[in-house]
Amino acid sequence: xxxxxxxLTDDPVAHAAAYAxxxxxxxxxxxxxxxxxGAVAARVLALEPRYGQARGLLSNSDHLQTQxxxxx
Numbered sequence: 363x364x365x366x367x368x369x370l371t372d373d374p375v376a377h378a379a380a381y382a383x384x385x386x387x388x389x390x391x392x393x394x395x396x397x398x399x400g401a402v403a404a405r406v407l408a409l410e411p412r413y414g415q416a417r418g419l420l421s422n423s424d425h426l427q428t429q430x431x432x433x434x
Contacts, residue, residue: 365417365418366388366389366413367388367389368388368389368390368391368392368409368413369388369390369391369392370392370396370402370405371392371393371394371396372393372395372396372397374391374392374393377391378391389413390412390413392405392409406419
């Protein structure tokens with residue numbers, strides 16, 4: 363799709379290792395307290411100067427859907 367992706371995770375080392383050497387790796391992998399909706403929203407805003415405004419937020423986990431929706 364050509365859209366830069368920044369991954370927010372509580373395990374950045376594992377995610378960075380999983381994407382190492384992949385041609386379409388994420389732009390960045392950032393540490394975030396993913397179980398706290400306020401922390402996710404604050405982190406999205408804090409990263410905006412570095413990566414630009416989020417064009418969309420996706421979650422791969424049912425228990426993170428509320429945090430993802432509230433971060434928009």
